[in-house]
Amino acid sequence: MTKFDEATQAIRVDDQTYDVCLDPGYSIGGPLNGGYLMAVILRAVVDDSPFEHPVSTTSQFLKAPVAGEARVRVERLKVGRTAAFHRATLIQNGAPQIESLITTATLTGADPIYADKAPEIMPPVAQCIALPAPKPESGMTLNAQMEMRFDPPTIGWLSGAPSGRPESRAYFRMAEPQDPDPFVLALAVDALPPVVFSAGGRGWAPTVDLTWHLRALPAPGWLSLIGSGRLVADGWFDEEVEVWDSAGRLVAQSRQLARVGRG
Known part of the structure; x- marks a missing residue:
């Protein structure tokens, strides 16, 4: 088990309840990263589902959870032959923090009937750069x-x-x-710095609503994250992310609505 697997594990308490421990290693200056929190919720839902993969997730971030003990309450809405539908709530200190609607299914890895090509906008890894390490006190x-x-x-x-x-x-x-899997993809779709930074925004940009779709199981290796936005207005911005795997396949798509931070 990797550190990420441990940080996202959900322990079943009863038919509707899972205990989780939110890891401080996924903090963005206090609040925890939204993709990490979705991965925690998805661990519980996938455990409860007869299907293996979270193919669609919509989460509304009511509050900003912090590191420590929490619970995921899971409700089965419908279980069909090819998909199951759940509602899941992350609860901390007795209060709902995140509400999610999740569809699970089992992807087979079959060849697609149609697949777009990866966008030719990313230079080779060797020509890309890492961000400076943040200060410890941040x-x-x-x-x-x-x-x-x-x-x-x-x-x-x-x-x-x-x-x-x-x-x-x-x-x-x-x-x-660690080879990427659907839970790693949940983190990946929310891993980029907010796209509004490139439009002149600064500061913490809290996610309000995020939907993402698992489109295929990723191949080992680097993932390519392509993020963009369409409108920044009235203190809000949107962010769309495509995730492509090392084999050039589209493996995840997301869209979120977030608040513009205060620098």
């Missing part, structure tokens, strides 16, 4: 859990020269050697 522990190599034009905001477009692109893999 509470940004998430960075240590994964390796990311960024397409240089999308991190101009670091030097005060944002591109002016909401965008973020990087290669991604776990810091501890």
Whole structure:
């Protein structure tokens, strides 16, 4: 079992309840990363489902959970022949933190009837760069859990020269050697710096609603994360992320609505 597997494990208490321990290693300055929290919730739902894979997840982030003990309450809405539907709630200190609707199924890895080609916008890994390590006092522990190599034009905001477009692109893999799986993909779709940074925004940008789809089981190796946005207005922005695996296949898609941070 990897450290990530341990950090996301859910222990069954009864037919509707799982105990979880939210790991401080996935902090973004206090609050925990939304993708990590979704991975925790999905562990419980997949354990309860007769199907292996979380193919669709929609989560609303009511509050910002912190490290420590919590519970996931799982409700089966319907179980069919090819898919199951669940509602899951992450609860901490007696209060709902995240509400999720999740569809599970079993992907077979069959060849697609149609598949788009990977976008030719990412340079080779060797030409991409890592972000500077955060200061220990920042509470940004998430960075240590994964390796990311960024397409240089999308991190101009670091030097005060944002591109002016909401965008973020990087290669991604776990810091501890681990082949990507659906739970790693849950983390990956929310791993990029907010795309609003490249449009001039700064500060913590809390996710309000995030939906992501598992499209295929990923091959081993680096994942490519392609993030973009369409509108930044009235204190809100949207972010879409495509995740491509090392074999050039689209393995996950996400869209989220978030608040523009205060620098």
